Amino acid sequence: MRAFGIILAKDLRQRLRDGSLLLLGIVLPLTLAFVLGLASGQAEPSAFAVAGQGPFVEQALRPLERSGQISLRAAASPEEGARLVRDGEVAALFAVNGDSIEVIGHAGQPLAVQLARGVAETYNAQRQPATLPVTVTRDGTLDGEELDPRTRQAAGPAVFFLFTLVSGTAGVLAERREGTLVRMLAAPVGRWSVLAAKLGGGVLVGLAAMAVLVWVTGLLFGAVWGAPFVVSVLVVAVVLAASGVAALAGSFARTPEQAVNQQNAVAVVLGLAGGSIFPVPPVGGLDVLGLLSPHLWFLRGLGSGEVAVPALVLLGFAAAGWGLALARTGRTFLT
């Protein structure tokens, strides 16, 4: 335990000094969150269809149309509006009747669909009392997830860069190449504590970075991550999962550079598949592929507030990744 702390402190000092910790852990996730927020706010006006009339159309949609933020196209019926959505002529349909608003979105335009949902929900929230049911259908990107755009734009980049931050495999390989690993192993410390510090240090770094990001994105972007208990459990689980997956990816490397490249490649693929940058449309089996990504389970857990299943799945990723990585690296480094 003593060696674990000593090696960890040294690693932190090195990473703080070379700037990689702040860059990957804080600066890049915040920058990407900012850019995503900017992009969604400055996109071309989205086209929507509207079927039906009522106060929602006059009080919420028309003003947005007049200000140029959206364009509206009248549909004679909900069926015609749905056809426009299917054909891709509009991003979503507002099907309005006296009792409810139904948003029918095009799966390939998740940001515009989220905008439509936001408009409907905001209108409903401003009513006293807020009783108008708003439903969103045919939007595969929102399947099982209710994350608001601001939180998604904060949580996605955070978990995306987490996967590049947490693995210590490259560090182990660098220490071996530089001759410092044998020097540590020759010191009167437990051999496994050396490996644990190198590989497990990333977990603490990841937890710290995520904690900072949850706090800072709440302040800067108004992200609402959810109940503290749920967020804490999911953050711990996803950090463990990220470290396990990254350690496994790096365990196939022979040099530090290979390890970094392999970890980054896995991080990008899983990040995109899991919808951490843009929601994944349910086409071509991409949504099924996303189930293999810890990112998706983390975001799904945040969105639904349902912690048990996502956390268990994430811990499964962690167990599998760490188990296989230690079986490989432990044999390589400690014999």
Next chain:
Amino acid sequence: MSDVILACENLRKRYGGTEAVSGLGFSIAAGETYGLLGPNGAGKTTAISMIVGVLRRDAGTVTIDGRPHDVDDRPGKALIGYVPQELGLYRELTARENLRFFARLHGMRHRERERRVAEVLEVVGLSDRAGGKVAEYSGGMMRRLNIGIGLLNRPRLLVLDEPTAGVDPHSRNTILDSVRVLADEGVAVLYTTHYMEEAERLCDRVGVIDEGRLRAEGTRRELVALVDEHDRVSLGVDGDPVPAVRALAALPRVRQARGDSGRVELLVDGAARELPAILAAAERAGSAVRSVEVREPDLEAVFLHLTGKGLRD
């Protein structure tokens, strides 16, 4: 307490189908400097890695100051100072930070640690640059710091693996003098090198290692006696040396002959008497001799005699 600090017997290590170390055994007493002399790939680093407890051995025993030693023997490791062949340094940290880190791993508490770090910086002559990043050091300074880390724990056994590789002559002399001083203070020193001159200058006893086996060991005098009065004769020749090697090997006083790229190396009984015959034989073989160098027996000749090849092959 035994006077023998390190004793190893029948050390073996196999990588796949290759036996890197095969039945190696020797001992080192307090205050003694033992050189492990052999070419690159002879098994020196593998042997040392097993001795310091970095590498698990397949067979054999190692005792440090009389106690069995292996990869999990922390008290034994506390008695060893290890200087690896690679510069085991964190280049983005300062010299003082490097020393503090390894001192912590050796369990030194704050006051003792700071005192010892200052002492070691003084010993290796880096006190003035202790706050500078190692990345900005010269190669010689890095080598000195590399050795300094091995001294932090006041070892009873200091193990140096090719510590002068790639350093300038001045730094090499400084390093060799420092090692000699430590041995005089009672530290047992295990020193691997493929530089014959270092082994001759520094070591009380030398073990000649090749292909993982200890071919011979003893003092310089004892080892040189193995080659009797054989002198080393080095001929510079034009063209293919093979015909000359064949012709010279047939001479009665030539014990060994080999050649490569313009040079012929011979072990000869009484080179002074035999030299005219050697030159004549080379000429008859069609080799024009450009230069002649005659050296009395040394460890290089011993190695050649024992293995049939040179230390730098």
